[in-house]
Amino acid sequence: xxHWVPMELSPESWRKLHxxxxxxxxxxxxxxxxxxxxxxxxxxxxxxTRLLGYAFTLRYIPAREDLDFQVxxxxxxxxxxxxxxxxxxxxxxxxxxxxxxxAASLGHILCTRLMVRGAAGLVTDGALRDSPAIAALDFPxxxxxxxxxxxxxxxxxxxxxxxxxxxxxxxxxxxVLVGDGEGVVxxxxxxxxxxxxxxxERDRLEAWLQQRVAGGASIRGTYPxxxxxxxxxxxxxx
Numbered sequence: 244x245x246h247w248v249p250m251e252l253s254p255e256s257w258r259k260l261h262x263x264x265x266x267x268x269x270x271x272x273x274x275x276x277x278x279x280x281x282x283x284x285x286x287x288x289x290x291x292t293r294l295l296g297y298a299f300t301l302r303y304i305p306a307r308e309d310l311d312f313q314v315x316x317x318x319x320x321x322x323x324x325x326x327x328x329x330x331x332x333x334x335x336x337x338x339x340x341x342x343x344x345x346a347a348s349l350g351h352i353l354c355t356r357l358m359v360r361g362a363a364g365l366v367t368d369g370a371l372r373d374s375p376a377i378a379a380l381d382f383p384x385x386x387x388x389x390x391x392x393x394x395x396x397x398x399x400x401x402x403x404x405x406x407x408x409x410x411x412x413x414x415x416x417x418x419v420l421v422g423d424g425e426g427v428v429x430x431x432x433x434x435x436x437x438x439x440x441x442x443x444e445r446d447r448l449e450a451w452l453q454q455r456v457a458g459g460a461s462i463r464g465t466y467p468x469x470x471x472x473x474x475x476x477x478x479x480x481x
Contacts, residue, residue, distance in 0.1 A: 256439035282410025294383035294422030296335035296363025303398035311395040323400035332361035339407035340369025344388035346397035347372035358382040
C-alpha cells in the first residue's frame with residue numbers, strides 16, 4: 244500500500260474552499276494549466292451536498308471467479324475493508340471503480356463506518372448499493388450510479404494509498420477534493436492554497452456581475468469585465 248506526506252490547508256483556505264463552486268474552481272485551475280479536473284458522471288446522492296477533504300484512494304480491478312464472488316469479506320485482509328478501517332479525519336475515500344456501475348462499489352454499513360471514523364466523504368465512479376440509506380446519512384457521498392449487487396461480482400479491491408483514476412481524472416493521495424451540487428473537482432495538493440484564494444475572489448466578483456446582468460446590463464464590458472467595470476466593482480467592494 245502507498246504512503247504519502249499529507250498537506251494541510253490553512254484554516255483560511257479551508258474556509259474559502261467550503262464556499263466556492265466547482266465551476267469556478269475548474270476555471271481557475273485551467274488558468275494554471277490544469278485542463279481535466281472535474282469528474283465525469285459522478286454526482287451527489289442528494290441535492291445541496293458540499294464536500295471538502297483530502298483524497299484517500301482505493302483501487303479496484305475486474306473481478307475473477309477464483310478470487311471473487313464473495314458475499315462475506317475478510318475485514319483483516321480485504322483492501323476495501325482495511326481501507327475503511329485506515330482512513331482518517333478530513334479524508335475522502337475515493338474509489339477507482341473504472342466507471343463500472345454493473346455492481347456496487349460500497350454500501351450503507353461501510354459508509355456509516357467511514358462517517359463514524361470522521362472521514363469527510365465518499366467519491367466513486369462506480370455504483371453504490373443501499374443508496375437511499377446512504378443519501379439519508381449526514382455524509383457527503385458522490386457516485387456514478389446505484390446498483391443492488393455486492394461489489395465482488397464485478398470488482399476486486401487490490402490496493403489503497405496509490406494514484407488512481409476516478410471519473411476520468413487522476414487522483415493522487417492527498418489531493419484536495421471539492422464537491423457541490425454539480426459534482427467533484429480534484430485540486431493538486433501543491434496548488435490548493437493558491438486556487439482557494441483565486442477562486443474565492445472570482446466567486447465574489449461573479450456574484451456581483453450576475454447581479455448587474457440580472458439588472459439589465461449587457462455582457463459586453465461586463466462578462467468578462469472591462470477596466471471600467473472592474474474599477475466600479477473595486478469601489479463597491481473595497
